[in-house]
Amino acid sequence: MKIEPELVKVLIVEADPMLALGISVSLEQHGYVIAGIAEQGEEASRLFRENDVDIILINIHIPGDRDSIDTVHELMKIKRVPVVYLIEIADDATISRIKQTYPVAFLTQPYNSSKVCITTEMAIHNFITCGEQDIMTEEHSLLPAAVKRNGQDVTDNEIILRQGNYIFLKRNFQFVKINLREILYMEAEGNYVHIVIKDKKFTIRLSLMQVMRRINYSRFARINRSSVVNVDAIQSFNKEQVCIAQYEIAIGKNYKESFFRQLGFR
Structure with a gap:
C-alpha cells in the first residue's frame, strides 16, 4: 500500500458562506484539506470532534449561543491546535478575551489567497515553535520557500x-x-x-x-x-x-x- 504524507486539515468557522468559500478555495489550491466549514459554535464543536483537525480559522463574530471565544475555549479542552481569528473590528475587552485563548495569528479583511495561506503557515510555525505562548501576529514575510x-x-x-x-x-x-x-x-x-x-x-x-x-x-x-x-x-x-x-x-x-x-x- 502506498503511503503518502498527510495534508494539514483546516476547520473554518465563518457565518458568511461567500467568505468561507473564498478561504477554503484558497487553502485547497495550496494543498490544505478542509476538515469542515461551520457557521456556529455548536457545529464547529461537532466537526472538531468528528475530524482530525490541525488548525482552526474562526471569525471573531459568529451567531449562536456561544461566541467564537467561548467556542475556542471549549475546543482547546479537547485538543490544542493553532487558532487564527478572522477579525474586522474588536474593542479592547474583546481583544483581552481573545488573548486568553492563546491565538497564534489573526487575519484581517480583505482576504486574498496569498494572505490566507501565509497567515495559515505562520500560525502552524508559531504554534509548534512557541508552544502555548500568547502570540498574536498578522501576516508576515514568507518563510523560506521550498x-x-x-x-x-x-x-x-x-x-x-x-x-x-x-x-x-x-x-x-x-x-x-x-x-x-x-x-x-x-x-x-x-x-x-x-x-x-x-x-x-x-x-x-x-x-x-x-x-x-x-x-x-x-x-x-x-x-x-x-x-x-x-x-x-x-x-x-x-x-x-x-x-x-x-x-x-x-x-x-x-x-x-x-x-x-x-x-x-x-
Whole structure:
C-alpha cells in the first residue's frame, strides 16, 4: 500500500458562506484539506470532534449561543491546535478575551489567497515553535520557500517542526505532515538530508545531526556516518547491513555496538 504524507486539515468557522468559500478555495489550491466549514459554535464543536483537525480559522463574530471565544475555549479542552481569528473590528475587552485563548495569528479583511495561506503557515510555525505562548501576529514575510534539487522537494534549513508523533515540513505555501512511524530512514548527502518514506523522498537543507536533534525521536538509530534508520521499519539485518523495504543500508564499523545495543542485543 502506498503511503503518502498527510495534508494539514483546516476547520473554518465563518457565518458568511461567500467568505468561507473564498478561504477554503484558497487553502485547497495550496494543498490544505478542509476538515469542515461551520457557521456556529455548536457545529464547529461537532466537526472538531468528528475530524482530525490541525488548525482552526474562526471569525471573531459568529451567531449562536456561544461566541467564537467561548467556542475556542471549549475546543482547546479537547485538543490544542493553532487558532487564527478572522477579525474586522474588536474593542479592547474583546481583544483581552481573545488573548486568553492563546491565538497564534489573526487575519484581517480583505482576504486574498496569498494572505490566507501565509497567515495559515505562520500560525502552524508559531504554534509548534512557541508552544502555548500568547502570540498574536498578522501576516508576515514568507518563510523560506521550498526549491527543487535533482527532482526532489527541498525544504530550507529551519522549516522542520515536530509536534507529538508528527513532523511538519515546509513546501511552498503549506506544511506537509509526516507521521514519524512512517519514516523508513534518513540519509545525508553533503549539506542535505533525504527523509525517505514509502514511495516518497523529501530533502532538507540541514546536517544529519541537526535533523536528529530537531526530530529527537527515540526509535531512530544511526548505523553509519550518513544514515539513520527507523528501527521499527527494519525487516531484516545482519552484522553488515539492515534491510528496510527495498533498501539495503550498510552498518558502519564504528556504529555496530550502539546499534545492536539499541536493538536490545549485547
